[in-house]
Amino acid sequence: MNAGSKPTDIQINAERLWGSLMDMAKIGATPKGGVKRLTLTDLDRQGRDQFVSWCTAAGLAVTVDGVGNIFARRAGRNNALPPVVSGSHLDTQPSGGRFDGCFGVMAALEVARTLNDRDLQTEAPFEVAMWTNEEGSRYLPVMGGSGAFTGAHTVEEILAAPDLDGVSFGDALRAIGYAGAAPVGGRRLGAYFEAHIEQGPLLENTGNTIGVVTGALGQRWFEVAVRGMDAHAGPTPMHLRRDALYGASFLIQEVNRLAKATEHSRGTVGMIVNRPNSRNVVPGETVISVDFRDTDVFGLDRMEQGIRAAAQRISAEHALEIDMRQTVFFPPCHFDASCVAAVRAGAARLGYRHMDIVSGAGHDAVNIAGVAPTAMIFVPCEGGISHNEIENATPEDVAAGCNVLLQAVLAQAG
Amino acid sequence: MNAGSKPTDIQINAERLWGSLMDMAKIGATPKGGVKRLTLTDLDRQGRDQFVSWCTAAGLAVTVDGVGNIFARRAGRNNALPPVVSGSHLDTQPSGGRFDGCFGVMAALEVARTLNDRDLQTEAPFEVAMWTNEEGSRYLPVMGGSGAFTGAHTVEEILAAPDLDGVSFGDALRAIGYAGAAPVGGRRLGAYFEAHIEQGPLLENTGNTIGVVTGALGQRWFEVAVRGMDAHAGPTPMHLRRDALYGASFLIQEVNRLAKATEHSRGTVGMIVNRPNSRNVVPGETVISVDFRDTDVFGLDRMEQGIRAAAQRISAEHALEIDMRQTVFFPPCHFDASCVAAVRAGAARLGYRHMDIVSGAGHDAVNIAGVAPTAMIFVPCEGGISHNEIENATPEDVAAGCNVLLQAVLAQAG
Known part of the structure; x- marks a missing residue:
């Protein structure tokens, strides 16, 4: 880390983050202001291509595994250390919104870009992750990409799953060009953080900006x-x-x-x-x-x-x-105490009103928590509404969530 | 009335009644043992033709009114008196049974046939009535024929009603040849009795053969x-x-x-x-x-x-x-005290276990009760089940109901 700047000084670029979110929301945009970008469709391919081009432009090394999970790696000082990873998913519900999943991927990318801006090198490598098929709208099981990564599901099982038209996950993955060569899972992660909209009303109702997610129901x-x-x-x-x-x-x-x-x-x-x-x-x-x-x-x-x-x-x-x-x-999921503490400390240091919260919904982080120290960061969504085209969040709140993510990543990556 | 026989001596011909019921059930018979004879279809025409031919063979004078209601009249000694009328309907639900409606028409016909057998002449004329479209499965309103007779609905309203294919009641009635010349309603009835299966479980559960129906909910x-x-x-x-x-x-x-x-x-x-x-x-x-x-x-x-x-x-x-x-x-319907008493007395005289009962469902009798002294006679149906192809009643119970009807008709017709 450069001598001249302490972690507390660093802020992400809120305008760039919002711009990337809104650019990504154009791919599969619906007339009502939502997004329909079902997993492994051509729209998913367009979203992935956009994400990969941004990663490449940011100097990250992109690998794709056998179920289409994407990892964009920023080298650390000690590349023998397991990477600190952050991400989420880019697929949406059939009548989905602009933030569910996409926020977590764009926030992680923004962390990498911010580290680039400041020319900061972390001790451990940092990776931006995009997990395939979190929503489960087209293929079961839900959270299939992260589930294959952790071994909760076999790769064969994931690839064989058919959609309603009888097209297998594997065929659809090959058709969009994202059947990668990298093995699925089988490697250590130093820590995993996922930023996400809350999908519930608690933060908004209590006037908190950050939810420190301690686990999932x-x-x-x-x-x-x-x-x-x-x-x-x-x-x-x-x-x-x-x-x-x-x-x-x-x-x-x-x-x-x-x-x-x-x-x-x-x-x-x-x-x-x-x-x-x-x-x-x-x-x-x-x-x-x-x-x-x-x-x-x-x-x-x-x-x-x-x-x-x-x-x-x-x-x-x-x-x-x-x-x-x-x-x-x-089963109930309890996130890693040290990762949760890093999120809580980050929110406190930046002066955001925050509260501990338990995720009621499943997320890729719930799968990853089985194989790596994990925590999540929630930001408010308007009216607690998600899985809906009117899903909404403010530029200020997503920037706050991304700043907390940056703090947590720096705390764990060193 | 002939000098040699008292009303108590007379019994209907149970075998003939059952035979007519089973013959009528062949028209529109379903594989599961039920009947599908929707109002104003060709099967309804076949059922009406059969009924009219039986009436004619029994020497009854058949008239058909402008909504297709059929009246088969047996002269009395004093034909200036308003007639005692009994009947019900021949149309069924789409997956209907052999007894709902048909029993009331066949029982009234059997009363006329029995009077013929004994060469008995009643003081007032006796009429067998068949009301059009009681079920309301094809045309609304339900109980439309009897409702037009009483003035609850106008004839124009009834004739204009469309089925789901856009065929009007009036066109369907003409197509089967039952748009009669007689005016609809506008004449006095001395009394009206309707025999019907209970369509509920009370008689069976209490071991009663006859329900003395005091009104309708x-x-x-x-x-x-x-x-x-x-x-x-x-x-x-x-x-x-x-x-x-x-x-x-x-x-x-x-x-x-x-x-x-x-x-x-x-x-x-x-x-x-x-x-x-x-x-x-x-x-x-x-x-x-x-x-x-x-x-x-x-x-x-x-x-x-x-x-x-x-x-x-x-x-x-x-x-x-x-x-x-x-x-x-x-509104709730209360049947005529004298007609109800005639039913109760008939059941008692013949030694049938009977109970007072209130009809939970609507019947043509509920319409007729608005313009004439009315009562109903219920007989048990197996398991209380009706509007179902497995609807069932025993030959003994339908004969008992018909015998009580005969007693009640004789009591009112004199």
Whole structure:
């Protein structure tokens, strides 16, 4: 590091960061101001080409691995050290916004550019990462590129996945020219940081600029089928009914009651399918989704036990059959204490209002946390809205998040 | 009436009744054992032709009115008296059964045939009625033929109604040759009886053969829209949510609670539409149907007031907007005391286990009750199931219902 400047003096170029974000948002721009840039489409290729050209212009060495993950490396003083890495993804939801994912990649690129501006050399190398297919809109599994990197999924499994038209991930990757030669994963990272919009309302509601992300909620999802008996709404007395929707209403309330018991629990019934769903027929079958999230696995267990007990009570009381089937399980994720501290210290040093926060959603960082010391930085998004074309964030907030990222990277890279 | 036989001696011909029912069920028979004979189709024409030929063979004088209602008249001793009428409908639901409607027409025909067998002449004339389009599956309004007869709907309104292919009721009626010359309604009926399967489980569950129908429930339907805000299931804390489905769950329970308060109240949420209905999104809008039924209008008012009050509470407590819109209103119907007594006395005289019962569904008799002394006779249907191809009733029960109808007709026709 140059003798003349201390880390606290360095600021990223907020105008350049915003310009790159807005330039990238033109690729797949939608009439409503959002972005549709599905993974491994030609628009994804255009986004990658733009990103790679910026990296090359910044003097970074670009490698692409076998599932299309891109790493743009800035050498350190000691290149034997494992790199400090930062990034996110460039693919979007079908009706996505300009910031989800893209902010994390552009922020990491801006850190490299800022280091170039100041001619600062870090001890460890620094890499900007772009992970393939975080959204999972076109190919399952979600967070597939980072999952292949960590070994959560095999490369074969990722490449074989078909989209709805039967085009495999591997064929689509080759078609856009991003089937790279580098091996997938199998190397150490010194630390991983990911900047991201919050996708929730907490920062905005509390007037904080920076969320110091300490981990991500574990998730346990169920599909619950409630079965009773179709009956005519007129002739069938109340006491002879076996109303599946009525039974489901108690489950919906129990999911909410269980989740309200602790601050970091979530319980959501987002989907309901009711049959025959006719105005004058007592419903015979109702299926609901249950999405439980919690900071610790005991919280998930508590809610699972609670909903199973409730299902038994409701089944007996209302003469209904209730079947529960688990569909998703991710264990809770706790980020690395030293990385989290680096983020918190960076926010404090720069004088940004900040708070500790737990990510409710999954991110590539949740995968990477399994193989490297990891933390995330959240910035507010307007109204807490994302996965939506109206997703928005301010130039000031994204600059603040990027400045905190720079501080954290410098702290870890030395 | 002949000197040698008292009404109590007379029994209908159970085998002939069952034979006519099964013959009629062949017209539009479905592979699963049901009947699809939609109103004003060629199958309806075939059913009408069969019915008219049986009536003519029984010496009845057939007239058809301007909406296709058919009346088959057996002269009385005093033909200046208004006729005693019995009947129902021959049209079915798209996946209908063999008994709904058809039983009431065949039972009335069997009464005429039995009077012929015994050479009995009643004081007042007796007419077998077949009402057009009771089901409302192809044309709205439901119970349209009887509704035109009573003046509940104008003839012009009925004839102008289009089906989904744009074919008007009037054109379809002419096409099958049943646009009759007789004026629609405008004449007095001495009494009207309608035999029907119960379409509910009460008779079967209580071991009764005959339901003495004292009236029909009034109906008041609502469409209730609950509006909150879409939010991600992960990042959004419970206390910041405006979950429309969670709010709707309280309305569903309140509808049931209100209806359980009295024996003759019904409350049903049969339909629910949830948006965006995605597993990991807090629902932003949920629309439910509410179907209230009660024997008296004060009961309907009580439930309406109850659900409106609950909507206000739920709206305030959960930060939701709730809009209620009434979509259907039929006032409760009380059948004629003397006609009901004639049915009850007939069942008692013949030694059938019977109970008073209120019809939860609408029937042509509910329309006719507005212009003539009316009652209905219910017989059990298997499992309470109707509007279904597996709808079933036993030969013994339909014969019992027809015998009670004969007693009631004789009591009123003299």
